[in-house]
Amino acid sequence: MTTAVSSSTTNSTTTGQTSAQQQLAGNFDTFLKLLTTQLQNQDPMSPMDSNQFTQQLVEYSQVEQQIDTNTNLTTLINQGSSTTGSYAVSYLGKAVTVANGNAPLSNGQAVWAYNLGATASNTTLTVTDANGNAVYSGAGDTASGAHTFTWDGKDSNGNKLADGTYKLTVGATASDGSSITTSVTSTGEVSAIDMTGSTPQLMIGQMAISLSDIAGVQTL
Numbered sequence: 638m639t640t641a642v643s644s645s646t647t648n649s650t651t652t653g654q655t656s657a658q659q660q661l662a663g664n665f666d667t668f669l670k671l672l673t674t675q676l677q678n679q680d681p682m683s684p685m686d687s688n689q690f691t692q693q694l695v696e697y698s699q700v701e702q703q704i705d706t707n708t709n710l711t712t713l714i715n716q717g718s719s720t721t722g723s724y725a726v727s728y729l730g731k732a733v734t735v736a737n738g739n740a741p742l743s744n745g746q747a748v749w750a751y752n753l754g755a756t757a758s759n760t761t762l763t764v765t766d767a768n769g770n771a772v773y774s775g776a777g778d779t780a781s782g783a784h785t786f787t788w789d790g791k792d793s794n795g796n797k798l799a800d801g802t803y804k805l806t807v808g809a810t811a812s813d814g815s816s817i818t819t820s821v822t823s824t825g826e827v828s829a830i831d832m833t834g835s836t837p838q839l840m841i842g843q844m845a846i847s848l849s850d851i852a853g854v855q856t857l
Contacts, residue, residue, distance in 0.1 A: 725839060730826065732857055738805050745789055747803055749805045753780070767803075773793050777807060
């Protein structure tokens with residue numbers, strides 16, 4: 638079993654926050670210099686109006702508070718990202734079940750489990766690629782309950798397709814033509830964590846899934 642964790646030292650969100658904070662800090666320094674210069678060069682015979690001076694001090698305080706607020710928010714965001722990343726790493730080496738219909742095709746095989754809410758007169762299994770194009774369609778089981786579909790990675794014309802992420806959709810109808818409720822899941826071992834994006838992605842083969850896609854976890 639190979640496990641890996643990949644990460645990126647910077648991302649667009651952090652860069653944007655840093656740039657905005659630097660700009661705000663620059664404005665703060667400029668404001669402070671202007672206020673100090675104004676005080677140093679005021680006419681002793683006609684000093685600055687107290688109300689005006691008080692208003693500028695209030696603005697000074699508001700800018701300072703805004704910088705502190707941005708700094709604290711950045712710290713909270715970084716702590717949250719670190720916690721999420723640590724949580725994601727805990728899935729390494731475990732078998733997770735996803736319920737979004739996706740499964741990885743690896744070495745010419747992809748496996749799904751699907752469930753029919755009632756006995757069907759007709760069941761159609763459709764596999765689509767990452768671009769949403771239907772690459773395979775065939776008949777499925779019609780009995781109510783749980784079933785397994787193992788796909789050999791070949792399209793409807795018998796051509797072998799590249800490894801990657803594929804999605805199974807199950808359509809089932811009863812004898813009266815009404816639709817039957819179906820569900821599709823797949824299970825695989827988490828072999829790596831991709832942290833190059835804004836949120837960690839669990840890797841099952843070449844398939845990336847988010848933490849919100851997980852429907853179950855098993856220890857191997």
